[in-house]
Amino acid sequence: MKSKQFIHFLSIIPLLTGSFLTMTTAQANDNELGLTVERIYADPSLDGPELRKVKLSPDGKRVTFLKGKVEEQERLDLWEYNLADGESRLLVDSNDLSPGEEQLSDEEKARRERMRLFAKGIIDYYWGDDSQTLLFPLAGDIFVYDLSKDPKKATKQLTNTEAYETDIKLSPDGRFVSFIRDQDIFKVEIATGKETQLTFDGEGAIKNGMAEFVAQEEMGRLTGYWWSPDSKKIAYLQVDESPVNIEKRYEINAEDFTVFEQRYPSTGTDNVLIKLGVLNLETGKTQWMDTGNETDIYIPRVKWLADSSKVSYQWQSRDQQKLELRFADIKSGKAETILTESSDTWINLTKDLHFMKNQDAFIWTSERSGFRHLYLYDLKGNLIRQLTNGDWVIDKVYGVDEESGVVYFDANKESPLQQDLYAVSLNKVDEPKKITEKDGVHEVSFAKNMQIFVDYFSSVSQPKQVSLRNADGSLITWLEENTLNKNHPYYRYYQKASKPEFGTIKAEDGQEMYYRLYKPVPFDSSKQYPVIVDVYGGPHAQRVRNQWGARNTYWHHLMASKGFIIFSLDNRGSWNRGKKFEDPIYKKLGDVEVKDQVAGVEFLKSLPYVDEDKIGMFGWSYGGYMTIMSMFKEPDIFKVGVSVAPVTDWYLYDTHYTERYLGHPESNAKGYEASNVFPYLNGLKGDLMIMHGMADDNVLFTNSTKLFKALQDANKPFDMMNYPGSKHSIWGQKTRTHVFNTITKYFEENLK
Structure with a gap:
């Protein structure tokens, strides 16, 4: 097992010195949209003003949030919106406490990569139960902000050490802050600064x-x-x-x-x-x-x-x-x-367990019916009643208002493309009541008293908005309306951008699969256009939703303006459709997923404006794996592929994820072999680009180097672009700009 996993650095030197794709930064061709990859990743953000980590104070009188600087969107400061005066104000400027670049410990770098967190400055904070105390980490130390004090004297530093304090928490009584240092648990008393291991x-x-x-x-x-x-x-x-x-x-x-x-x-x-x-x-x-x-x-x-x-x-x-x-x-x-x-x-794991305070009972969610639903149990484990049912999925439980006897949760009851906030009775069998109104995707955060909530909303025609609402859904105030008007940074591009079309096709077992399609702009129905299939395809992800997709949306708009059709399909095995939709991938990966993507292409071929000889695919992570499997297994269909950070050998991946879907290698050796890409590499006919971060500690770089060698031994030409120092997300403004310029140029040169 061990010999299959890692390649000595010296053995990959030839790959690094002679085989990179030679290119300069790709310049966007003139297009009617006027958008470039450089602009997509530049400041200020095309998303418009973005509020992050929006939280309500326990007393419901303030809303706090993190907000990026105009000149540096990924450096975050702490702000508040005060309901009493209706004003927003800066509480803590991260530059005042920690100017310059923050030096992260290796443990913290890894932790942030797991969180897919790439911001700087104040990245998180916590409310004390007194509604006066705010706690936040910065540059490896811990700070407290006291709202009752003069703003110039409100910030207090609790730790100042060489070591890096991580995973900080406030005690429920607000007296202590706990944290991890050097693999042990510590606490510090806020009032005195006394630290205890x-x-x-x-x-x-x-x-x-x-x-x-x-x-x-x-x-x-x-x-x-x-x-x-x-x-x-x-x-x-x-x-x-x-x-x-x-x-x-x-x-x-x-x-x-x-x-x-x-x-x-x-x-x-x-x-x-x-x-x-x-x-x-x-x-x-x-x-x-x-x-x-x-x-x-x-x-x-x-x-x-x-x-x-x-x-x-x-x-x-x-x-x-x-x-x-x-x-x-x-x-x-x-x-x-x-x-x-x-x-x-x-x-599937969830975080939906909720214990009642005023009765000996708890809320639990289960997929035993095939769809995740709410159940009420007593503390002995006896089922009191099932609270929801139907062929739709609950995604998250937000909390319980015990006084009103109501559970709040989000679900896709109206459509798999949507996510809405619902309420259902604890005390009687009743139909859930939909709280949110706009069609799209809502994600919310309730105050401790469950009387008000923050609503994050977006749709394919609306970048993320943040509003404060009463529990019945009525608007209290906009925290960030983010209207897509003439003052919005994306307005001038959006007016000319392709608008997505949604639909369904059938899988071979009869289940419906949802797709999204962007037509080229300008569009001529008498012409035939090349297609880029943008795929993920793996479990616990849903790509096709009525949701603003941020930078993915912008790149889709850009490629549509360059004359490509952009198509995405959520194949069987993907998320938010119930276990029957997920389970077909069990014990063999890259099988039904590829078949379903082929079914998507068959649908595309039925459209008169699709050039069926020019079908390409792009994907990242599991999507990178899907791209390679599709290029290898269906070379007569998929002519060009760009695969970023792909898994190629499931023996290289971790226990919990891999065994969840493939079982233990000793009991499913044939399934592992069939799920790896190597048995199919002789099928490669088209143009394949493989990209990987050379410091990836999730999908190890070895996945790509092993495939590089196998393709070389098979005398199969391919292209590569690898990124020194980059982890799985290959993050950074300059780096991401290069990544997507490379991808854009590759499709322009090989698929048109």
């Missing part, structure tokens, strides 16, 4: 309160510790990485390279050992919770019960076909299983 054995392979690699990358869990509601205890996970293979990972920069010895749990190999403990802050002692005799498990979620007497955790089997919700008594550590979910394929 809480765990002491974090070193080497032992990490306290930290999320392991697969938890961060695949489970959506970026923390490993949780305050109890009464602020007297902290539940935390202790991770022992010693069973995980140590692999050498090379991060190749422009002028040098770094060798990282990383514990990477590639599929089929050992995971971390994990324990759940509860630390009593008065005694300093940890009581370990019973997690069973089986150690080859996952603990994807931990959450306290409302009265702080028990802590819940979700126990997941290695094959991810069983998920148990367990409650552990914090005094004895004894745990009991409250409910169990099982599947013949896999169980």
Whole structure:
């Protein structure tokens, strides 16, 4: 297994010195739209004013948010909107506290990559329950802002160390700030600045309160510790990485390279050992919770019960076909299983567990019907009632207003292209009531009292808007209306841009698949045009929605203005359509997904304005994998492909993701072989460009170098463009500009 995963740096030097695609920065051809890749990635942002991390104070009197500087959109400052005077004002300028470029620790760099967070300055913040205290990290230290003080004296620095403090949290009572430093948990008292170390054995392979690699990358869990509601205890996970293979990972920069010895749990190999403990802050002692005799498990979620007497955790089997919700008594550590979910394929994780404060009950979501729906249980695990049902999907539970007996959630009840806020009764069987009105995608954030919420909304004709609304959906005020008028930075381009068309086609099993199509501008129905299929195609993603797609939208508009049709199809296996739609990919990847994309092309061929001899494909990550598989398996259909950061060998990817869909390599060796790209490479006929970040710690650069060598050995010509120092997202203004100029030029030269 180990020999299949990593290639020594010296063995790839020939690839790096002689095989790059030679080019200068591609200049956009004249087009009626007037848009260029350079403008897409320049400041000010074409998105218009963007508010990030919008949060409501606990008392509902203020709305705070992060906002980029006009001259540097990715450097964020802390702002507030005060409901009393209706004014927005800057609270903290990040340049005042940390001028210049922030030096991140390796741990923080990796953590931000997992979060797909590329901003600088103040990247997050937290409200204290007193509605006067704001906490935020900056440049590796911790700061507190006190709204009751003079603005010039309101900011207080709590830590000032060489070490990098991460994963900071406020205690529920607002007295303490906790954080991780050097693999241990610490707290500091806000009033006095007194710092206390809480765990002491974090070193080497032992990490306290930290999320392991697969938890961060695949489970959506970026923390490993949780305050109890009464602020007297902290539940935390202790991770022992010693069973995980140590692999050498090379991060190749422009002028040098770094060798990282990383514990990477590639599929089929050992995971971390994990324990759940509860630390009593008065005694300093940890009581370990019973997690069973089986150690080859996952603990994807931990959450306290409302009265702080028990802590819940979700126990997941290695094959991810069983998920148990367990409650552990914090005094004895004894745990009991409250409910169990099982599947013949896999169980999707959520963050939807919600414990009631005024009754012994909790909200749970389950896909047992084939679609994710709401269920109400008592604390013994007895089902009280199912709250929602139907052939539609709940995406997220936002909270419960116990006084009104209402649960708020978002769902695609009206159409898979939409996402709306709904409310449903806790106390009786009733139809959900739709709260949001505009057609498109709504994502919301409620105040603690569930009386008001922030609504993030966008559609294909409206960049993201942010409004403050009452629980019934009525408007209180716009925080950022972002109207697409003459003053908007994208207005002059949008007036001439292609507008998307949506529709459905049938998969071979009869299920409907949604597509989006951009026609060239100007469009002549008597002509035939080349097509770029922009694909992702993998699980837990939905590309086709009535939503503003930011920079993807702009590039689609640009390519349409250059005479290309841009087509996207959500094939079976993708997200937000229910388990029947997802499950066909189980035990064999790159099979039904490619068949469905071919079905999409067959639909395109039925259109008189499509040149069926000029079909190309572009994709990133799983989409990069899909591009290669489509080019290899269907070379007579897909003539040109650009694949960015592709998986090529599933043995190189991690346990939690890969085994979820392919199972363990020992039990599904044929499935792994059929899912890798190498058995099909002799099919390549067209023009293929492969691009990869040379410091990618998610889809390792080895995926591409292994394919480079295989294609060379097979005497198959191809092109490559690799990016020194870049990780999976290949981020950075100059870098992204080069990436998309390269992609644009490749399609212009080879597909037209």
